[in-house]
Amino acid sequence: MLSTKSFQQNGLLQTSINADSPHLVNIICYPSFDISEYLIRLDEIRSLGVRYVVLGGRSVLGKIAIAGKGCVSLVLKAEFRDHTSCALKVRRVDANRISMEREAELHMIANSAGVGPRIFGASKNIIIMEFIDGLSVIDWIRQQENDSDRRIVIKIIIEILEQCYLLDRAHLDHGQLSHLDHHVIVSGSYDVTLIDFESSSTDRRTANVTSAAQSLLLSGSISKRLNDKLSLEKKKESLICSLKSYKSCQSRANFDRILDVVLERA
Secondary structure, three states: OOOOOEEEEEOOEEEOOOOOOOOHHHOOOOOOOHHHHHHHHHHHHHOEEEEEEEEEEOOOOEEEEEEEOOOOOEEEEEOOOOOOOOEEEEOOOOOOOOOHHHHHHHHHHHHOOOOOEEEEEEEOOOEOOOOOOOEHHHHHHHOOOOOOOOOOHHHHHHOOOOOOHHHHHOOOOOOHOOOOHHEEEEEEOOOOOOOOOOOOOOOOOOHHHHHHHHHHHHHHHHHHHHHHHHHHHHHHHHHHHHOOOOOOOOOOHHHHHHHHHOOOOO
């Protein structure tokens, strides 16, 4: 087998894409190891230009910290041969799909609309994309609770809704934006990125704006935290009315009416 190369950089463990790396064995083929499948996946990762996996993040797999863990895949921070960062999305062995290729196609549709991390490449089990460093939208909002400047919060809300509108116009329904907490990242420069297109579809009627607005402004953990800052309770009737109009006709004019309600002071 190839030799293992692991080292520390900025407090994170980097491990090279080698067959005998003890750090990769339990994550590339999660949750059940199979040597043939493992070697296939290592070859896919190498062929996509990834040289290192950078271990660390908010999710924990056994004793190993990684960037993210879902029902379909794991997300790892990685590096290309030139040491530029990327995100490595690896299909779980027990996933309810046999390939990541359809998700990659849907992700590219989102990219063509100007939404989502840039996708760099994909194979049967792997998607390589731009690594977005930031906070989930709910964690970001928690940090703003003692901030008296509501303008930044409104800016983020409008940017989320604008990206949802772009997805509606592209006829791509994200499918999970009613649970917005886990599908929007806010970076330190107040950039907004919608992520996770694994449940997306071009076949069903799009409901990105209405689902996200419901989660942000009407019900759920996010709207509860935003209620006082944005006087949401006083705007509820107007919000519902504008969302119904948009649901009936997804025009720019109807979308702008939603934004007008968000922007107005109650």
